[in-house]
Amino acid sequence: MDFSLTDEQRMIQDLAREFADREIAPFSVQSDIDKSFPLAIQQKALEVGLVNISLPAEYGGAGLGCLEVALVTEQLCRACLGIGTTLCINVLAAEPILQAGNEAQKRAYFGRLAAGEFASFALTEPGAGSDSAAIRTTAKRVAGGYELTGSKIWISNASLASLMVVFAKTDPAAGHKGISAFIVERDSAGLSVGEPLGKMGQRAAPTCEVFFDQVFVPEANRLGAEGEGFSIAMRTFDQSRPMVAAFGLGLTQRCVDESMAYATERKSMGKRLIDHQAIAHRLADMRIRLEASRLLTYQAAWLADQGQRNTVQASIAKAFTSDAAMWAATEAIQIFGGMGYSTEYPVEKLFRDAKVLQIYEGTSEIQRNIIAREMERA
Ligand SMILES: Cc1cc2nc3c(=O)[nH]c(=O)nc-3n(C[C@H](O)[C@H](O)[C@H](O)COP(=O)(O)OP(=O)(O)OC[C@H]3O[C@@H](n4cnc5c(N)ncnc54)[C@H](O)[C@@H]3O)c2cc1C
Numbered sequence: 001m002d003f004s005l006t007d008e009q010r011m012i013q014d015l016a017r018e019f020a021d022r023e024i025a026p027f028s029v030q031s032d033i034d035k036s037f038p039l040a041i042q043q044k045a046l047e048v049g050l051v052n053i054s055l056p057a058e059y060g061g062a063g064l065g066c067l068e069v070a071l072v073t074e075q076l077c078r079a080c081l082g083i084g085t086t087l088c089i090n091v092l093a094a095e096p097i098l099q100a101g102n103e104a105q106k107r108a109y110f111g112r113l114a115a116g117e118f119a120s121f122a123l124t125e126p127g128a129g130s131d132s133a134a135i136r137t138t139a140k141r142v143a144g145g146y147e148l149t150g151s152k153i154w155i156s157n158a159s160l161a162s163l164m165v166v167f168a169k170t171d172p173a174a175g176h177k178g179i180s181a182f183i184v185e186r187d188s189a190g191l192s193v194g195e196p197l198g199k200m201g202q203r204a205a206p207t208c209e210v211f212f213d214q215v216f217v218p219e220a221n222r223l224g225a226e227g228e229g230f231s232i233a234m235r236t237f238d239q240s241r242p243m244v245a246a247f248g249l250g251l252t253q254r255c256v257d258e259s260m261a262y263a264t265e266r267k268s269m270g271k272r273l274i275d276h277q278a279i280a281h282r283l284a285d286m287r288i289r290l291e292a293s294r295l296l297t298y299q300a301a302w303l304a305d306q307g308q309r310n311t312v313q314a315s316i317a318k319a320f321t322s323d324a325a326m327w328a329a330t331e332a333i334q335i336f337g338g339m340g341y342s343t344e345y346p347v348e349k350l351f352r353d354a355k356v357l358q359i360y361e362g363t364s365e366i367q368r369n370i371i372a373r374e375m376e377r378a
Pocket residue numbers: 120121122123124126127128129130131153154155156157199202207356359360361362363364365366369
């Protein structure tokens with residue numbers, strides 16, 4: 001067993017770390033206050049080759065794997081979870097095209113993503129989040145294609161996206177087997193995007209409602225066969241959950257870094273905070289969960305890159321790192337005391353940002369459902 005990264009992996013990790021420190025960290029607080037994503041960062045990340053790295057090389061990407069995506073994501077999200085997720089989330093829309101797209105679709109859409117366009121993954125609806133089989137957006141057959149009607153909620157990057165991968169029912173009576181996936185142009189007639197939704201954290205990352213009023217989508221834009229949409233979404237999650245686990249990993253690393261700096265500087269009762277055992281043990285526990293998060297995330301990504309089924313490991317990594325990040329952010333605030341509660345210090349933002357990790361890309365409860373189901377099946 002070899003736990004070491006290759007030279008190429010270390011290089012891209014270093015590049016992402018330096019980029020995050022130089023180009024993201026200085027804008028993190030203000031972007032959160034302004035609730036806006038600084039678009040110039042995306043352009044710079046594109047120029048240095050840190051976005052869309054998993055797109056195949058023949059379509060303008062770097063052709064790197066899930067592990068490299070995790071390595072980059074961890075660094076970007078350590079600097080700012082809001083900016084980091086916005087930079088990385090194209091992966092979620094690119095993956096269904098990678099899984100089920102035909103040659104013409106890959107050529108047309110990957111080229112646009114590689115050139116810097118944003119894309120969204122639109123599955124969740126007001127009445128169907130965890131229960132994605134219950135979506136109600138319909139795709140009705142019409143001459144030359146489909147007509148989509150319905151609405152989506154909580155769609156990351158929808159206000160920036162020029163493309164969306166949208167899941168809709170082609171056969172509403174068939175449950176999850178009636179779902180199909182479509183590539184939809186943002187400027188299609190009848191498609192509208194709401195204002196970014198107000199959020200507790202990750203405020204630099206826009207998340208919106210999307211409305212479909214008889215939106216025509218050509219048949220050529222359907223991904224895979226009719227009824228294959230649910231399976232495409234689930235296969236996408238196996239690839240994207242290691243990346244989302246890396247969001248949590250980056251945030252936990254930041255909690256450790258901030259807490260160590262504060263605990264070795266601040267004094268109480270004549271000693272540094274770290275010299276009080278209650279604080280030292282908190283830091284050690286943070287480190288334990290950090291190391292476990294890293295190993296689980298890299299393992300889930302590595303399995304995906306080996307072409308091995310990683311459903312259970314992706315869910316374990318996603319659930320563990322999300323819970324660890326939320327826990328670490330809570331502990332970091334305790335270590336900072338009153339200053340942890342202050343907006344003048346970084347840890348309250350980490351706390352607000354961390355919470356959504358336990359909710360999106362399948363809640364912590366849904367990950368546990370998947371893990372238990374897979375245990376029974378094994
Ligand atoms: C900031 C943000 C960004 C997002 N980005 C996207 C995106 O880009 N694209 C997209 O499609 N979606 C996105 N989502 C949606 C996200 O995936 C859903 O919010 C999530 O899946 C939960 O669905 P829900 O909100 O409907 O909660 P519900 O499904 O209503 O769940 C409510 C609670 O009940 C629990 N619960 C529900 N069913 C079960 C069960 N069977 N067993 C045990 N517990 C259960 C849940 O775990 C949760 O605690 C985003 C959400 C947020 C907040």
